[in-house]
Amino acid sequence: MQLGVVGLGRMGQIVVDRVLAAGHDVVAFDLDVAAVATAADAGATPAEDLDDLAGRLGDDKRIWLMVPAGEAVDATLEELDPRLDGDDIVVDGGNSHFEDSVRRAESTDAAYLDCGTSGGPAGAELGFSLMVGGPGWAYDAMTPVFDGVATGPAGHDRMGPSGSGHYVKMVHNGVEYALMQAYGEGFELLADGRYDLDLEAVARTWNNGAVIRSWLLELCEEAFREEGSELGDVADHVAGGSTGTWTVQEALEQEVPVPLLYQALAERFGSRATDGGPGRFSRRLANRLRYGFGRHEVARR
Numbered sequence: 001m002q003l004g005v006v007g008l009g010r011m012g013q014i015v016v017d018r019v020l021a022a023g024h025d026v027v028a029f030d031l032d033v034a035a036v037a038t039a040a041d042a043g044a045t046p047a048e049d050l051d052d053l054a055g056r057l058g059d060d061k062r063i064w065l066m067v068p069a070g071e072a073v074d075a076t077l078e079e080l081d082p083r084l085d086g087d088d089i090v091v092d093g094g095n096s097h098f099e100d101s102v103r104r105a106e107s108t109d110a111a112y113l114d115c116g117t118s119g120g121p122a123g124a125e126l127g128f129s130l131m132v133g134g135p136g137w138a139y140d141a142m143t144p145v146f147d148g149v150a151t152g153p154a155g156h157d158r159m160g161p162s163g164s165g166h167y168v169k170m171v172h173n174g175v176e177y178a179l180m181q182a183y184g185e186g187f188e189l190l191a192d193g194r195y196d197l198d199l200e201a202v203a204r205t206w207n208n209g210a211v212i213r214s215w216l217l218e219l220c221e222e223a224f225r226e227e228g229s230e231l232g233d234v235a236d237h238v239a240g241g242s243t244g245t246w247t248v249q250e251a252l253e254q255e256v257p258v259p260l261l262y263q264a265l266a267e268r269f270g271s272r273a274t275d276g277g278p279g280r281f282s283r284r285l286a287n288r289l290r291y292g293f294g295r296h297e298v299a300r301r
Ligand SMILES: NC(=O)C1=CN([C@@H]2O[C@H](COP(=O)(O)OP(=O)(O)OC[C@H]3O[C@@H](n4cnc5c(N)ncnc54)[C@H](O)[C@@H]3O)[C@@H](O)[C@H]2O)C=CC1
Pocket: 006, 007, 008, 009, 010, 011, 012, 029, 030, 031, 032, 035, 066, 067, 068, 069, 072, 073, 075, 076, 093, 094, 095, 096, 117, 118, 119, 120, 121, 293, 294, 295
């Protein structure tokens, strides 16, 4: 298959690499020419702009968008739209709001797949977990690409109609916030509690057979190994928050109680009101974990 990839940052470059490794061809575009050059070095055909990308794909275009959620997705679709018809497929692999995805699916002639993507930069080697919404025929047609980008055939599935892929990813992120908060609070108690503990050793022991072992806990272990048990100069400032906010908004609308998810989000907001003092250990760990799974910048004191 030939795939156009638009957006060649942390995640898009992994899509390019894994699709190439699976034996497909890639045409790559990004506003950043250096990112296009990196994709070309990896074996992709560079495109000068979206028109050039669309022209190189011929009939039955398959295009994967991996640009920041929001305006960049709309701008890209708007520019591609005159070149698209009902046999073409566009995948949005970013963290778009599910209602935006429903709107985009309704307004473009192409089949539109909203694809929640989880795994972060570690997906370069492991592959991603992909939660896909949209027309079944388009999901089936993209299966060879999804098999390559995901951990394998079990690493992707069609969640349901348009919007459902990004809906499931939104809730995934709400859960992600709460898990980080839970680990953070536990380690805060251990850090401030009765014993002088080596938190890397605690995390390593928990990761070996304990009920609460997980990838996020492996990233806690990594954080303590790299920053020390007291987390060095990692600040009490947790960035991000859009997907967690959407999760809580949706829960309110559906009248589903999600106190843990809300509390984790509220802790993030609280972290932004601190005065530069030592701050909460739990939030400092959450700040460092966002680097671990997403390579988001660590705020430091
Ligand atoms: N970093 C992570 O761990 C994860 C990120 N995501 C989502 O994936 C999407 C991409 O994230 P990252 O790769 O981390 O971001 P990034 O900031 O590393 O890369 C985004 C790329 O898109 C390019 N770009 C921006 N606007 C563009 C446009 N109009 N046309 C062409 N290229 C454009 C930028 O130049 C940049 O190279 C976002 O929606 C993000 O929320 C999803 C799961 C995990």
